[in-house]
Amino acid sequence: MVEFPESNVGPKFKGRRVGYFRETAGYRRYAAAYRDGFENLPPVRETLDVATSFGTVRAYRFGEGEATPLVLLPGRQAATPMWAANLPGLLAVRPVITLDLLGEPGLSVQSKPLTDDADQATWLSEALAELESRPVHVLGVSIGGWSAVNLAVRHPERVASLITLDAPFVFGGVTWKMILVSLGSVLPGMPEKWRNKLLSWISGGVSAPEDLPEGRLIASGMKDFAAYLPMTKQPAKEQLSVLGMPYLGIFAGRSIVHNAKKMAARARKLVPGGQFEVWPEASHAINGEFPDEIAARVAKFLGEVDPGPA
Template sequence: MTTVDFPEHNVGPSCKGKRIGYFREAAGYTRYKSAYQAGFDQLPAPREAVDVPTRFGTVRAYRFGEGGGTPLVLLPGRQAATPMWAANLAGLLEVRPVITLDLLGEPGLSVQSEPFTDGLDQAAWLAEALRGLQPGPVHLLGVSIGGWAAVNLAVHHPDRVASLAILDAPSVFGGFSWKMIAVSLGSVLPGMPERWRNKLLSWISGGVTAPEDAPEGKLIASGMRDFAAYLPMTKQPTKQQLSAITAPVLGIYAGRSIVHDSRRIVAKARKALPAAQLEVWPEASHAINGEFPQEIADRMRKFLADAS
């Protein structure tokens, strides 16, 4: 077990109005820290934990695994953080060293200090953090909104990206379904009963795992309840921006996703990025990383072998 070093975070009503992410009250941050530590206990021991300074705040990063080579950087989904990769790290570490980041402005141990205006700012903090961690470009694997963040980085800072893999990422080749909009609106209601939050999480994951039974589910539920985020509207890249991406791209979409119609999204993606490797996994839900960890590790091994 690795004891997590928790930072002094943005906590309490004094943060309201600053347009930065914060925990609504001290009790909520305490609850979140407990869920984060429980989730982190499921991970392999990191080689290093570091808080990387950027113009927009400090970014919590962890290095896993030994050996050289270009690392694989993992970007989590919305209201998630590093512990969400519990099912994936062992398999991915057989492929290459891994760096995980907690997204700035989302629940996690990254601490935002300046507001974001647009997608340029959201690409800037990530580029600055990666520059502080690794001198050259990195391989990126992002799930859900972490996939959008990876693509957004490739659009605005292509020099930081060696390759790009995304798992059921929204707002890249198309918008959200009405189902996902309903979930998103429900997740930001501070007074929502916990059992309703659990139902929302179970719906997102196709009903395969009750959130209260999984540490990462408890972490996301606490993020939904206890954290207030102030993020710009997620903007879909233009066709011109997508076509300008030169890094190798792997896009895996979930056939049972509530976020979008994956087959329609992949058909659009093939027109925007004809050289990309694009797939629909019919049995996967939006919780694809937890459902198919070994298959994802195997697919990443092949993709990175071809991309390197």
């Protein structure tokens, strides 16, 4: 059963520039969706609340074994329950640690404003240092992929290898469609029907948000949570070109976030040692659409860069 921390709830947090749930009813709605989604996950080995300079980060350990763990970073407005489809396959590869992003909806609790990309990397580096003394393999989807790259360029000592799934703001900007979805996600008065259409659009129309607990979770996060995060910036070319760890980047051919072929071409130019692919049939919701294929590709990649016992 999931353990809920004391979260930032209510208007008393307005103006502090930390993420918070706008009202108690909204927090209860989000918590119910989180609990329902959590029940679909494999058994958790350990639940941790890790102290950092910017707040407490919720982390979960899944699986057994001594292999270097794979750390999963979720997309915007999401949290650990979004990995329901992925965890069974990835746990066959190696132990997994999931984090709820600080400043986003989830069970991490922000206590200090995040002012820039360096702050974003600092809390993540501090959390990983508490969780594992060795560098870890980091996989991020969407903005979680940007977070993984932002960590890698600022704290490379924490990252054994890097895997990103349709990550925006890494090798270029985003489309006007994605900007529209982002604006919709922060408008508290947007009708539920319109909000659901935006979520369905970004996921390629594969399912309505209310069909799955993780969809309800994201919809509630968009409606009920106020985030105060710094503007996401693309890493400098000089930062990307010196990434020394193995890097696998997968772009979704049907993504509304960017032109996948152009992003893959830029990635190959900027990080010539990386492996970059376009999956033509995938949308931005790639992790839920192709969980078995992702697990197989991750297993192959990690088998090449870290062939120790899983």
